[in-house]
Amino acid sequence: MAKHYDLERLGYQKEDILLMVHADDAGLSCSENAATIEALETGIVNSYSIMVPCPWFWDMAHFAKHHPQYDCGIHLTLTCEWKQYKFGPVLPYSEVPSLVDNQGFFHAKREQVKKLAKPQEVKKELQAQIVRALAAGIKPTHLDSHMYTLGLSNELLAVYRELGREYQLPIFLSDQLLREVDNPDSLQEGDNVVNAVHIGNFKAMESTGLDELYTQQLKNLKAGFNVILIHPAFDNMEMKQVCVDHPNFGSQWRQMDFDFFTDPNTASLLKERNIKPITWREIQKISL
């Protein structure tokens, strides 16, 4: 019932290998912002999304407003997974009690969101995040979901779809990610999904680093709309402290993401295989 995007309507061929290298988590920290901007400007990252509730949102929003040439989505946020670096809703937390811990910050784990969050509070908060992004001068190209939390249940997916319709923005859906968050068979008529999603891996990161994994992913990309999800940041003092006791998607991983996707050899690899960049701005034309 769910369909892949019809990329022929954009002028692509069925056999074309299309790739979006998407930077999640812009706005999280100064390090994340700086690395994301450099990866957009000098690397092959061609899309990113911003976390509105984070301390560094305004810094990234300033960039987004003045650089509308880059695909920029809203990374709808319902979790704060860091131990000593906390953020909470855009709305007063007393208005969305099911979304927060006893200090008014987002729950750390997406399972808590699945268990506790009331869909109407989720919707209200995510509308507020979008409204704040719009007010900051961002012209969003898409919506996606931090830690894929909106894929966790059919109720959350329903909110996700409603927000897409309401703000006329494509939402990032992937059957593969839905399986990974234990919510398979939840797609429905009218959903558009990307063909494949690629992402780093903690074991590989710890043992050999991510270069080999990403190289293999690029060498094996198949025809269709591929997305590589990365989280570029510099492994500096700030980012190490944000990620303290949280090596999964931690600052080392993020530095590897930055390094690999700004390496000229990576760009060459894309050229060799005639991999074409694709953006949400293009997708917007055929999905709405």
Added chain:
Amino acid sequence: MAKHYDLERLGYQKEDILLMVHADDAGLSCSENAATIEALETGIVNSYSIMVPCPWFWDMAHFAKHHPQYDCGIHLTLTCEWKQYKFGPVLPYSEVPSLVDNQGFFHAKREQVKKLAKPQEVKKELQAQIVRALAAGIKPTHLDSHMYTLGLSNELLAVYRELGREYQLPIFLSDQLLREVDNPDSLQEGDNVVNAVHIGNFKAMESTGLDELYTQQLKNLKAGFNVILIHPAFDNMEMKQVCVDHPNFGSQWRQMDFDFFTDPNTASLLKERNIKPITWREIQKISL
């Protein structure tokens, strides 16, 4: 009517030159935390205070909890002076509307607080800041006021005094700072004030740096309870971005503070003049 602290009750002599080197703004950023910690551990900084509403509060609170040997106050916060780095109340902002801008963040200027803030909302919010600090395991030694905002009016001063009484903590009062915020003659019976406050200066900072100014301050310290207020931070990527378009008390200034007060020559200067360190923990014994 207001009195200087009676330091003879602590065993000091009338002619003793007592000095507290106090680091404000801990919790503001990762850079501020790291520099404050290093300045406490290796420099002559002997007291600091934490901004509870800031993104890096939890990181600093973790340090404070595990290092109770250092004087640690609560830097009561009602303003957010930074352009693209925003924070707001600990309470849901809808409960303290007079304290926030239209996005729910603190006003940027203390004059806005003076004009708009309702004393009962100020009190409620500052109680929440103290309660959060206590819950985080901090054992505060004193209260002080970010940008000396609580000195702006008699109503705000009344809240400040009430909080001190309520939580049995000395509050940092200075007739000199009250004059600087255009609220002279506002002290009253029962107030205890420090003898002198020393602070950097933007013009000096821009032209020759702060070393000479601080050196002169130390050479001219008089007998009594002296406080030098500093804001140590590293002038790194994060701090430059926090302070963007705000060179006054900006990242350069903060690096100079760190450098001077961790320089062994500064410690030698104190020794030469027999300047003795004093802390709020001591003051607590005679003020409550």
